[in-house]
Amino acid sequence: xxxxxxxxxxxxxxxxxxxxxxxxxxxxxxxxxxxxxxxxxxxxxxxxxxxxxxxxxxxxxxxxxxxxxxxxxxxxxxxxxxxxxxxxxxxxxxxxxxxxxxxxxxxxxxxxxx
Amino acid sequence: xxxxxxxxxxxxxxxxxxxxxxxxxxxxxxxxxxxxxxxxxxxxxxxxxxxxxxxxxxxxxxxxxxxxxxxxxxxxxxxxxxxxxxxxxxxxxxxxxxxxxxxxxxxxxxxxxx
Numbered sequence: 686x687x688x689x690x691x692x693x694x695x696x697x698x699x700x701x702x703x704x705x706x707x708x709x710x711x712x713x714x715x716x717x718x719x720x721x722x723x724x725x726x727x728x729x730x731x732x733x734x735x736x737x738x739x740x741x742x743x744x745x746x747x748x749x750x751x752x753x754x755x756x757x758x759x760x761x762x763x764x765x766x767x768x769x770x771x772x773x774x775x776x777x778x779x780x781x782x783x784x785x786x787x788x789x790x791x792x793x794x795x796x797x798x799x
Numbered sequence: 800x801x802x803x804x805x806x807x808x809x810x811x812x813x814x815x816x817x818x819x820x821x822x823x824x825x826x827x828x829x830x831x832x833x834x835x836x837x838x839x840x841x842x843x844x845x846x847x848x849x850x851x852x853x854x855x856x857x858x859x860x861x862x863x864x865x866x867x868x869x870x871x872x873x874x875x876x877x878x879x880x881x882x883x884x885x886x887x888x889x890x891x892x893x894x895x896x897x898x899x900x901x902x903x904x905x906x907x908x909x910x911x912x913x
Contacts, residue, residue: 687841728842728887728903775841785830785849785891788901790841 688712691776691791698766699799706761706794708776716781717759718788719751722773734759735781766798803831803888803904811910818875820907822888823868829891831864832901833873836885845873845886878911885909 689710698704710717719731733741734753748770750762759776773795777788806821822831830849834842848855848864848871855862861874875882885906892900 687843689841691841725905727905730901773839777842785847787832787844787847788842789844790834792841793839795839 687789687791689776689778689789689791691774691794693794694792695795695797697797697799698763700766700768702766703762703764705763706774706776706796708759708761708791710757710776710778710789712778712780712789714778714780714789715756716779717753717756718777718779719759719761720775720777722775722793724772728775732761763796766796768798771796771798803890803902805886805888805904805907807907808905809908809910811912812878814878814880814911814913816878818878818882818909818911820873820886820888820909822871822873822904824871824888824890825869826890826892828866829900831862831871832889832891833860833862833871834887834889834903836887836906838884842887875909878909880911880913882911883909 692707715736717734721729730743731745732751737753748765752760773793775793776791779788780786803822803824812818832847833845836842846857846862848862859876864871885908887903887906889901889903
């Protein structure tokens with residue numbers, strides 16, 4: 686257990702569905718992240734939140750919409766996804782006020798878009 | 800954009816042997832980190848080495864860093880079947896050394912045969 690919990694672990698959705706991924710951390714960290722991991726590709730950083738404020742959006746399509754209501758919770762709202770969006774979505778957190786810190790990852794949500 | 804490149808992409812060894820994985824990167828870094836990922840799960844932080852360090856040990860892990868060659872290596876000694884996983888290097892650039900600036904490579908898939 687890393688202290689970062691993601692739900693659901695698996696999700697199958699149609700292209701017209703709307704769903705949300707949830708991430709929760711109990712580590713007292715102030716920064717949270719969404720990563721996408723596709724087969725045979727490096728991890729792609731999607732969004733960064735620092736003290737609930739979005740600080741980075743790495744050219745992610747608008748069909749992915751993040752929400753960070755507080756520094757412990759992070760959501761990724763999904764709508765009208767494409768089959769190529771099927772991937773493992775990983776949430777991570779870190780203590781951003783310190784240097785030389787590592788990221789703590791959740792177990793991921795395996796998303797399949799049909 | 801991808802910063803670290805791991806080499807080899809895949810490595811298969813017998814239990815008890817040592818495993819060496821290499822990582823090369825392109826720009827100057829604040830620190831370099833190694834992570835492990837079991838199939839379909841989240842990443843787990845293994846070790847962090849600062850840019851002013853040359854070698855670091857943690858249990859059966861030994862990490863080296865050569866900033867002049869922009870490369871790092873991860874050595875796992877006396878490997879076990881349970882070490883089978885993907886191993887990623889990740890670099891942090893920028894003066895803050897913040898984990899939100901982590902950039903991952905594509906990983907090395909290590910298989911340890913019993």
